[in-house]
Amino acid sequence: MADYLANERKLSLKVVYYGPALSGKTTNLMQLHNLLDPQRKGELMVLETRDDRTLFFDLLPIGLRSRSGLDLRLKLYTVPGQVQHDSTRKAVLSRADGVIFIADSQLNQQDNNATAFDNLTDNLQKLGMDIEQLPLVVQFNKRDLPDAIDEATLQARWAATPWAPIALASALHGHGVVESFRQLLARLYPALDREFALAAEHGVDAPAFIRLLGAAHEAPHA
Amino acid sequence: MLNFEEDPHLADLLPSEQRERLCRLLGELGGGAVAVSEQARTDAEPLELNLETLGWLYGDLSPQRRQAAARLLEAILLQVAKYRLAANLHHDTTEASYAELQSRNRALLASRMRYKALAEQLQARVKAQVSLVEQAQRQLYESARLRAVGQLAAGVAHEINNPLGFISSNLRVAADYLNELAAKLRGDPLAGQLLEDFRALLEESLDGSQRIARIVADLKTFANIDQADFVPCDLNALLTSTCHLLRAENPRAHNLQLELGELPRLAGYPAKLSQAFYNVLDNAAKALGENGQIRVSSRNTGEALEICIEDNGCGIADAIKTQVFDPFFTTRDVGAGSGLGLCVARDILAAHQGEILLDSQVGRGTRVTLRFAPH
Numbered sequence: 001m002a003d004y005l006a007n008e009r010k011l012s013l014k015v016v017y018y019g020p021a022l023s024g025k026t027t028n029l030m031q032l033h034n035l036l037d038p039q040r041k042g043e044l045m046v047l048e049t050r051d052d053r054t055l056f057f058d059l060l061p062i063g064l065r066s067r068s069g070l071d072l073r074l075k076l077y078t079v080p081g082q083v084q085h086d087s088t089r090k091a092v093l094s095r096a097d098g099v100i101f102i103a104d105s106q107l108n109q110q111d112n113n114a115t116a117f118d119n120l121t122d123n124l125q126k127l128g129m130d131i132e133q134l135p136l137v138v139q140f141n142k143r144d145l146p147d148a149i150d151e152a153t154l155q156a157r158w159a160a161t162p163w164a165p166i167a168l169a170s171a172l173h174g175h176g177v178v179e180s181f182r183q184l185l186a187r188l189y190p191a192l193d194r195e196f197a198l199a200a201e202h203g204v205d206a207p208a209f210i211r212l213l214g215a216a217h218e219a220p221h222a
Numbered sequence: 223m224l225n226f227e228e229d230p231h232l233a234d235l236l237p238s239e240q241r242e243r244l245c246r247l248l249g250e251l252g253g254g255a256v257a258v259s260e261q262a263r264t265d266a267e268p269l270e271l272n273l274e275t276l277g278w279l280y281g282d283l284s285p286q287r288r289q290a291a292a293r294l295l296e297a298i299l300l301q302v303a304k305y306r307l308a309a310n311l312h313h314d315t316t317e318a319s320y321a322e323l324q325s326r327n328r329a330l331l332a333s334r335m336r337y338k339a340l341a342e343q344l345q346a347r348v349k350a351q352v353s354l355v356e357q358a359q360r361q362l363y364e365s366a367r368l369r370a371v372g373q374l375a376a377g378v379a380h381e382i383n384n385p386l387g388f389i390s391s392n393l394r395v396a397a398d399y400l401n402e403l404a405a406k407l408r409g410d411p412l413a414g415q416l417l418e419d420f421r422a423l424l425e426e427s428l429d430g431s432q433r434i435a436r437i438v439a440d441l442k443t444f445a446n447i448d449q450a451d452f453v454p455c456d457l458n459a460l461l462t463s464t465c466h467l468l469r470a471e472n473p474r475a476h477n478l479q480l481e482l483g484e485l486p487r488l489a490g491y492p493a494k495l496s497q498a499f500y501n502v503l504d505n506a507a508k509a510l511g512e513n514g515q516i517r518v519s520s521r522n523t524g525e526a527l528e529i530c531i532e533d534n535g536c537g538i539a540d541a542i543k544t545q546v547f548d549p550f551f552t553t554r555d556v557g558a559g560s561g562l563g564l565c566v567a568r569d570i571l572a573a574h575q576g577e578i579l580l581d582s583q584v585g586r587g588t589r590v591t592l593r594f595a596p597h
Contacts, residue, residue, distance in 0.1 A: 043300055047307070088311065092311070
């Protein structure tokens with residue numbers, strides 16, 4: 001839920017990377033930290049535990065300042081994917097303005113994807129949010145693996161949902177990460193503009209919003 | 223509730239004691255004095271954490287060293303913030319889990335209470351059903367017994383009535399013959415004496431056969447097997463015939479007084495009413511000692527028809543008064559009493575919208591009142 005402090009002209013937003021365990025949520029965030037060149041970028045906070053599994057969350061704060069003086073912050077969180085950390089997942093998801101769901105493209109992971117997506121729907125409902133209304137991007141990660149389901153099948157499967165077309169990525173190699181994020185920024189903007197008049201009062205229209213927050217370094221990635 | 227992700231202030235992350243210690247160490251490293259302020263200063267290096275300026279580092283260091291000191295402090299702050307964020311999140315989730323556990327506990331408690339109430343209800347219903355079954359069993363037992371006794375009595379009565387008829391009639395004819403013999407033998411004093419004796423014998427026999435006829439008639443009334451339905455009953459007549467039977471059966475009951483008032487007829491089962499009277503009378507007779515007396519009275523109080531059966535027998539001890547109506551409770555030897563007498567009497571009274579009242583004193587006697595509401 002966007003949080004606006006009028007006296008500081010500070011608007012805080014929250015985007016959560018959700019998805020099954022080991023689908024690449026933290027990898028997405030790490031690559032964003034490397035590749036993204038927004039107007040303002042903070043330190044990446046990684047709170048992983050043994051075996052590099054996320055226990056609490058990871059956090060990457062980015063932001064922009066408009067000429068009008070609006071101080072817009074966007075905090076990117078990941079949730080722990082493991083089933084047993086559901087209460088942590090729910091706490092991190094609370095008050096989210098947008099969600100990027102990271103699914104695993106491997107054929108044998110489709111059950112886990114479905115379970116995690118159900119869990120997302122469930123937790124949103126418990127937190128009083130409607131998944132149909134929430135800006136949401138579905139990213140199928142690990143496109144580089146040999147047993148990844150082919151793109152046409154995936155797009156066809158998701159075509160009838162409000163989240164089509166789905167994003168594809170190979171986060172480990174930095175492919176598709178920034179594109180997925182930009183897709184979310186595009187889906188996030190209309191609601192923000194409606195509530196806070198970003199274009200009219202602060203001179204931040206949709207292309208500027210995406211450019212200022214979703215810019216990438218010039219150098220090609222690995 | 224404070225959200226775990228609220229941006230912290232410098233004081234939240236570094237208490238003043240630690241802040242002073244860090245500044246002193248940084249000063250020693252940089253070779254000058256170092257201080258941190260939460261107010262913006264022009265000659266200071268801002269301390270940033272997650273895009274938020276937490277404070278300003280200043281002091282008499284070269285700009286380059288001041289920057290290095292600020293970055294070092296930022297690195298420390300990042301680690302502290304990391305821990306703080308994780309701790310706050312942990313706190314939030316623990317509280318949420320605890321609240322959820324509590325609400326689940328409340329729900330469980332409520333459902334446990336529901337089940338408890340249900341179990342109690344079930345138990346009460348089972349108890350009620352059991353007592354219903356017991357009562358039905360008792361009635362079945364008694365009505366089967368009654369029917370058997372009634373059939374036997376009716377059969378015996380029928381079988382006795384025939385020979386009794388010709389015995390009575392023969393005795394009367396014999397008396398006539400005796401008169402004729404007397405006429406023929408007039409003048410013989412010895413024969414006259416014999417005939418006199420003979421006449422007395424015949425009269426006694428006739429008297430005896432009349433008594434048998436009465437008993438047979440009473441038996442038929444008592445058994446009443448032909449009348450299974452509610453019919454208007456003459457309580458006094460039922461009482462009288464039951465007393466006759468009791469006298470015939472129990473020699474101690476010969477001293478029995480009947481004081482019957484006028485009663486309206488009462489709709490009921492005559493055989494069952496007789497059975498109730500008999501059960502109470504039988505108890506009274508069995509309680510009697512030497513010189514025992516039974517007084518049976520009936521009256522119409524206007525509000526109820528009352529039948530009172532009093533004896534001056536041994537009485538009932540207080541300790542067992544509450545038990546005498548329980549099924550299978552008896553003070554008599556095994557085989558001598560079924561323990562159903564008063565219990566069945568009470569059931570029969572209840573079936574006639576009546577009640578049975580007990581008043582007894584040990585050594586003085588017992589009074590049983592059978593009260594019927596008139597229709």
